[in-house]
Amino acid sequence: MFHFVIGLPGRFTQRCTDIAIACISSNGDQANAFTVNTPEEIARALLEANNRDTILVASSAGGRIRRALAEGGRPFLVAMDDPRRALFDLVVDMHMDFAAAVREIASACPPVLSYAQIECAVSVHGNDRFSHTAAKIASYLGGRFQDPTISAPLKCQEQRPLAEVQRWWNSLGAADRSLAEGAISAYLAQDATQSHSLRWEPRLFLGSDSAELGPMDITGRKRTLFEGPRIVVADGAWRLTLTMEFSRVAADYDYRLEVLAGDVLATLDFRPSRDGEQQSVVDFCVPDNTDYPLSIRLSLQRSAFDGTVTLKNAVLNARPLSA
Amino acid sequence: MIYFSLGLPGWLAEWCERAIALIADANGRRVTAALAAGGAAIDDAALCAIRDGREVVLGARWPDRRLESFLAHTRAQFILAMDDPRISATNMHDPDGVDFIQAARAVANICPLLMNLGKLPGALRVTRTDASTHPIRTLVEIAAHLGFSSLKKDEAERMAVSLPSNLGEKSWSEQVPVAMRNLVQGALGSYAVWFDGEPLAELVWTRELFFMAGNKASPTIPIDLRDTSNGRILVFGPYLELPSGYWSAKVVLGLSSEAIGQTLTIEAVSGIVLASAQLLVRGSGVLSTEVNFTIDEKLARPVEIRVIVGRDSTPGQLAFGHVEVRPVVLHCGAGTALEQRHFLEALAL
Numbered sequence: 076m077f078h079f080v081i082g083l084p085g086r087f088t089q090r091c092t093d094i095a096i097a098c099i100s101s102n103g104d105q106a107n108a109f110t111v112n113t114p115e116e117i118a119r120a121l122l123e124a125n126n127r128d129t130i131l132v133a134s135s136a137g138g139r140i141r142r143a144l145a146e147g148g149r150p151f152l153v154a155m156d157d158p159r160r161a162l163f164d165l166v167v168d169m170h171m172d173f174a175a176a177v178r179e180i181a182s183a184c185p186p187v188l189s190y191a192q193i194e195c196a197v198s199v200h201g202n203d204r205f206s207h208t209a210a211k212i213a214s215y216l217g218g219r220f221q222d223p224t225i226s227a228p229l230k231c232q233e234q235r236p237l238a239e240v241q242r243w244w245n246s247l248g249a250a251d252r253s254l255a256e257g258a259i260s261a262y263l264a265q266d267a268t269q270s271h272s273l274r275w276e277p278r279l280f281l282g283s284d285s286a287e288l289g290p291m292d293i294t295g296r297k298r299t300l301f302e303g304p305r306i307v308v309a310d311g312a313w314r315l316t317l318t319m320e321f322s323r324v325a326a327d328y329d330y331r332l333e334v335l336a337g338d339v340l341a342t343l344d345f346r347p348s349r350d351g352e353q354q355s356v357v358d359f360c361v362p363d364n365t366d367y368p369l370s371i372r373l374s375l376q377r378s379a380f381d382g383t384v385t386l387k388n389a390v391l392n393a394r395p396l397s398a
Numbered sequence: 399m400i401y402f403s404l405g406l407p408g409w410l411a412e413w414c415e416r417a418i419a420l421i422a423d424a425n426g427r428r429v430t431a432a433l434a435a436g437g438a439a440i441d442d443a444a445l446c447a448i449r450d451g452r453e454v455v456l457g458a459r460w461p462d463r464r465l466e467s468f469l470a471h472t473r474a475q476f477i478l479a480m481d482d483p484r485i486s487a488t489n490m491h492d493p494d495g496v497d498f499i500q501a502a503r504a505v506a507n508i509c510p511l512l513m514n515l516g517k518l519p520g521a522l523r524v525t526r527t528d529a530s531t532h533p534i535r536t537l538v539e540i541a542a543h544l545g546f547s548s549l550k551k552d553e554a555e556r557m558a559v560s561l562p563s564n565l566g567e568k569s570w571s572e573q574v575p576v577a578m579r580n581l582v583q584g585a586l587g588s589y590a591v592w593f594d595g596e597p598l599a600e601l602v603w604t605r606e607l608f609f610m611a612g613n614k615a616s617p618t619i620p621i622d623l624r625d626t627s628n629g630r631i632l633v634f635g636p637y638l639e640l641p642s643g644y645w646s647a648k649v650v651l652g653l654s655s656e657a658i659g660q661t662l663t664i665e666a667v668s669g670i671v672l673a674s675a676q677l678l679v680r681g682s683g684v685l686s687t688e689v690n691f692t693i694d695e696k697l698a699r700p701v702e703i704r705v706i707v708g709r710d711s712t713p714g715q716l717a718f719g720h721v722e723v724r725p726v727v728l729h730c731g732a733g734t735a736l737e738q739r740h741f742l743e744a745l746a747l
Contacts, residue, residue, distance in 0.1 A: 077447070077451075079448065113441075114440065114441035114442075114444035114445050114448075115440050115441060115444065115468070117444035117445075117447065117448065118400055118440045118441070118443050118444040118447075118468070118472075119468075119471075119472055121399060121400050121444065121447055122399070122400055122472045122474045123472070124399075125399065125545070126399045126453075139441070139445055140445065140448060143445040143446075143448040143449040144448055144449070146449050147448060147449040147450060147451060149451045
């Protein structure tokens with residue numbers, strides 16, 4: 076027997092998983108939790124579990140798993156929480172690199188929100204009281220959650236009050252704040268599943284030598300100049316506006332801009348019309364069955380002897396499918 | 399839980415898949431049976447499990463390297479239906495789409511992978527003889543291998559009745575035209591022997607599997623040595639994978655008297671040139687030469703044999719025979735104790 080849980084990586088999802096394991100254990104059974112985000116990871120987990128009770132915990136699972144859950148109609152758990160609190164958990168508690176944590180949370184928000192829309196989803200919320208969350212999970216598992224010896228240790232892992240998270244959020248430096256706001260603030264809104272806008276800063280991208288991105292010297296062979304941010308976005312139609320600055324010499328070369336999610340979704344070949352700041356605009360559709368995060372790749376199309384390119388930011392705007 | 403049954407399409411693969419489903423059912427398990435090709439079997443199995451909330455019996459037809467890697471890493475227990483590859487080729491043959499050359503090529507290319515799968519610790523190899531002659535014993539073995547409670551003989555007997563039968567099925571040679579039997583037997587017969595538990599023997603790649611450089615047709619007619627293209631290549635092919643190890647390929651050719659004194663080059667290629675040999679034509683008639691080469695486990699690319707003429711405007715004609723490919727056994731530790739001591743000293747081992 077297995078149970079599926081999806082939530083933002085952080086304390087709350089961990090807590091929901093622990094409650095589920097405790098519920099199963101209270102019946103004398105043993106349960107294991109596995110982190111899974113792809114069908115192959117699920118297959119590995121089910122083989123390893125070897126028929127023991129299993130909790131499959133996902134954060135950025137793709138469209139194929141969502142479709143299978145929707146078709147099956149079996150209840151599953153969605154752990155909804157404030158993305159800022161989950162970010163706090165990763166950065167402060169787990170000491171994760173800030174940009175990497177933003178990438179993780181930003182990649183988890185669209186799947187969690189879309190999985191919560193499935194009819195058979197059982198949602199629990201990070202702001203709910205512990206007893207309420209525990210009772211709801213127990214009910215989902217088909218039992219009751221009353222044993223105080225089980226609940227006591229779990230109660231210790233209290234959720235951080237949102238006020239504390241808000242203070243931390245407000246105290247972030249300008250660069251960190253801008254990075255996080257651009258990538259995840261769209262998911263803070265009440266109607267976050269509606270069309271929205273994302274802004275990805277250069278820190279979320281990697282240069283050709285996997286180094287953090289600054290002004291890139293393009294001298295050298297035809298090659299990839301930068302790639303990233305490998306963040307999951309909701310399926311549907313999007314418009315990417317990539318702002319870059321080209322030096323005078325760099326403006327004389329040809330470039331290829333690609334948008335990928337496993338497959339190449341869109342390509343734009345261009346030569347900057349002049350030096351200085353420029354915007355490249357690409358429209359694309361993210362299919363609903365992809366398991367891959369979104370990447371933007373800029374490649375130099377022939378050898379260059381001089382010049383620099385600087386990525387300023389990438390802005391994604393959801394657009395209606397009819398557009 | 400996911401129960402994988404791997405094999406080529408045919409009666410034996412169906413028998414194994416059905417057997418697992420019956421055994422699971424007898425153990426009170428609710429299972430979904432599904433079919434998939436290649437590495438997609440992994441994803442399909444997981445998605446079936448998520449959708450149905452049940453255990454899955456996944457019949458993986460045409461397994462591939464992704465599936466091999468997955469099973470090796472997870473150390474999963476699985477069933478490998480080792481059907482006679484000559485029968486698999488006849489099953490694949492379709493008069494309207496797939497001829498015997500294409501069918502034999504496709505099956506021959508997957509046999510090395512099936513051999514690798516058969517060597518994994520989680521594999522239970524089930525042959526046609528196992529299923530047709532000893533079905534009860536085979537059912538008991540499958541149940542034990544996949545971790546089900548032991549199957550009683552009367553239960554297995556009841557199950558065997560509801561399994562698909564191969565009574566009345568024609569032998570592979572009855573289904574293959576006479577002109578194609580050597581092709582099918584040569585490319586696949588050795589694998590059939592290995593699947594039955596014997597050592598891998600010699601493969602024979604007949605000329606139908608090769609191409610003439612001039613018109614890409616099989617070299618079934620004599621080839622003018624002037625009729626070259628692409629750097630003096632006369633004949634090339636068959637693009638078949640081989641199991642990793644040491645191999646010797648004996649190329650059999652016929653040459654006319656005008657070709658005496660000319661030099662031909664024979665190359666074994668797999669992405670890169672693995673080995674080559676020179677053949678100086680000293681007389682007309684049937685000639686042969688051998689090239690020895692190694693197939694690396696990581697290489698996993700089809701092998702090509704090339705016959706190359708030494709220079710342009712070479713007179714004479716060539717008739718391409720076939721290529722005999724046999725595994726070479728290397729003997730280690732040979733030599734006297736004194737010789738061995740000399741080697742050890744010289745190489746500072």
